[in-house]
Amino acid sequence: MEKSNLFTLNVESKQGQELILITDEVKELVKQSKIKNGMCFLFNPHSTASLTINSYLDRNTQVDLDSEIDRIIPTRVNFYHIVDTPTDASGHIKASVIGSDLLLIVEDGDLLLGKSQGIFFWEFDGPRDRNVIVKIVDC
Amino acid sequence: MSEMLKQILSLPDLISEQVPVLDRRVRVAFTHKELLSIKEIVFTGCGDSYFAGLGARHFFQRVCNVPTRALPALEASRYDLLDYKSQFPNNPLVMATSVTGKVVRTIEAINIAKEQNGLVIGITGNPEGPFAKACGRIIDCYLPPLPHCPGVRSYRMSLLVMYLLGIHLAEVKAIISQREAGVMRERLKETATQLADTIKLSQKKAESLASILKEVKYFVFIGDGPNYATAMFSAAKIAEASGLIAVPQNTEEWAHYQYFESAFPDAPTFVISNEHRGYPRVLELLEPMRRIGRRIIAITSPECKELTSFADYVLPVNKEVDDLFSPIVYAAGGELFAAYLAEAVNANYFRENLENYKNFNNTIYTCELMPKAEIKKRD
Numbered sequence A: 001m002e003k004s005n006l007f008t009l010n011v012e013s014k015q016g017q018e019l020i021l022i023t024d025e026v027k028e029l030v031k032q033s034k035i036k037n038g039m040c041f042l043f044n045p046h047s048t049a050s051l052t053i054n055s056y057l058d059r060n061t062q063v064d065l066d067s068e069i070d071r072i073i074p075t076r077v078n079f080y081h082i083v084d085t086p087t088d089a090s091g092h093i094k095a096s097v098i099g100s101d102l103l104l105i106v107e108d109g110d111l112l113l114g115k116s117q118g119i120f121f122w123e124f125d126g127p128r129d130r131n132v133i134v135k136i137v138d139c
Numbered sequence B: 001m002s003e004m005l006k007q008i009l010s011l012p013d014l015i016s017e018q019v020p021v022l023d024r025r026v027r028v029a030f031t032h033k034e035l036l037s038i039k040e041i042v043f044t045g046c047g048d049s050y051f052a053g054l055g056a057r058h059f060f061q062r063v064c065n066v067p068t069r070a071l072p073a074l075e076a077s078r079y080d081l082l083d084y085k086s087q088f089p090n091n092p093l094v095m096a097t098s099v100t101g102k103v104v105r106t107i108e109a110i111n112i113a114k115e116q117n118g119l120v121i122g123i124t125g126n127p128e129g130p131f132a133k134a135c136g137r138i139i140d141c142y143l144p145p146l147p148h149c150p151g152v153r154s155y156r157m158s159l160l161v162m163y164l165l166g167i168h169l170a171e172v173k174a175i176i177s178q179r180e181a182g183v184m185r186e187r188l189k190e191t192a193t194q195l196a197d198t199i200k201l202s203q204k205k206a207e208s209l210a211s212i213l214k215e216v217k218y219f220v221f222i223g224d225g226p227n228y229a230t231a232m233f234s235a236a237k238i239a240e241a242s243g244l245i246a247v248p249q250n251t252e253e254w255a256h257y258q259y260f261e262s263a264f265p266d267a268p269t270f271v272i273s274n275e276h277r278g279y280p281r282v283l284e285l286l287e288p289m290r291r292i293g294r295r296i297i298a299i300t301s302p303e304c305k306e307l308t309s310f311a312d313y314v315l316p317v318n319k320e321v322d323d324l325f326s327p328i329v330y331a332a333g334g335e336l337f338a339a340y341l342a343e344a345v346n347a348n349y350f351r352e353n354l355e356n357y358k359n360f361n362n363t364i365y366t367c368e369l370m371p372k373a374e375i376k377k378r379d
Helices: A023-033 A059-072 A086-098 B003-009 B011-027 B032-036 B048-062 B073-083 B104-115 B130-135 B153-172 B178-212 B226-242 B279-291 B305-310 B323-344 B372-377
Strands: A006-012 A018-021 A038-043 A049-055 A101-107 A117-123 A129-138 B041-045 B068-072 B093-098 B119-124 B138-140 B218-223 B245-250 B268-273 B295-300 B313-316
Touching (some): A006 A023, A018 A059, A023 A129, A049 A059, A049 A086, A086 B032, B003 B011, B011 B138, B011 B178, B041 B073, B048 B068, B048 B093, B048 B153, B048 B323, B073 B093, B073 B372, B093 B130, B104 B130, B119 B130, B119 B153, B153 B323, B178 B313, B218 B226, B226 B323
Parallel strands (some): B041 B068, B041 B093, B093 B119, B218 B245, B218 B268, B268 B295
Antiparallel strands (some): A049 A117
């Protein structure tokens, strides 16, 4: 979907919790926008998932992130949110802690990212069909 | 159109409306801690409320991996729950159903379950009644009252609550993902369409069958697995609607019991079966049924060709029905037949026209609620 450089990126998670690298897909949208210099805003419209930037070079960094977020916010049986599952309840906390948006710089028609940095969609309560909304503006 | 028929025809809309409503109530009925501590489940109730537990219990065993029994309220209160105290706190989960909210024996079962440290919840259409008060915690299944007739709506409400709780329990236990639970809830909701189709397929046939069999006084309904409940429910509808004799039986047990009956050799025998686990045994029993003269009426999917081609009469069921949810849909054939049979024999529901049935101040409806100590004294 494209409406004045507003895009929706479909992300399908396959596991309960996982980091999904979406850098290439976002870069492709920047290219499609034809914007050379501006900002790329990513918004995750889900309450049990987040967006984050981290190293994509070593897969074990993602394993560490997953295990550490579980250590900080473990899935417990005494959450007050009982409509769904315990993992869903902890997923809500994780989502708020990590955050649901990213603001990136577009320079020379590409994202300005560090060499090892990748954009990750972080699923906390999958598997699910998810979306990331991407808005690219000239400035 | 009879009241019972009207209420049967209202079932598909009832199901599609109530699945999301009941789902919201079911999901907040227990904390995760409570759900994750369940090691055993007992369904209990009387009449249709008991049958609903019989129909739904397989879901809990197959999908939730929790041993689940369905017990008539007297067995639950004075025997099973009284004699066995779980070593685990808040166990078993006792899910009791009383649509009217006044059934004394079910209240007794709840009281005993609490004394034995069970976790209790009531399913009731009367959230202010004595049953609700005894339970403390209920899932409200109130429906605006309709004219009195053999219950078909309340049975579906009870089943829906039980299945929805089973789906939620499975997702909380992480046996299925939330996505899979969502799909399962949709499948449950689809029983509304499947039931509408089944009514469409079988209504005229049930009407004409009732006309053919209106002189008959004795009927047998057989089923197994989830549809053992359907056999019980269907037979009860015949008795309630027309006062005739209708006997439910487990498929296998028919061969050990009704097979030897020769008083009514051509007794209409309703064989309730889909293509699942009990079907091969059903097929084996068809020849002896025919040999001893039974008239075979199949309540089945058109996919069960061996059964439909052998039967004298078929009340078709939509072929998409999920085995685990089948009691919701497979009950249509029997209840439609019961409704039309009552019309054909000009029967008043529940014998309300008979003088000796009019006194409600009798021990059928008012009975003694016994506390644990009193029951124990009788040992």
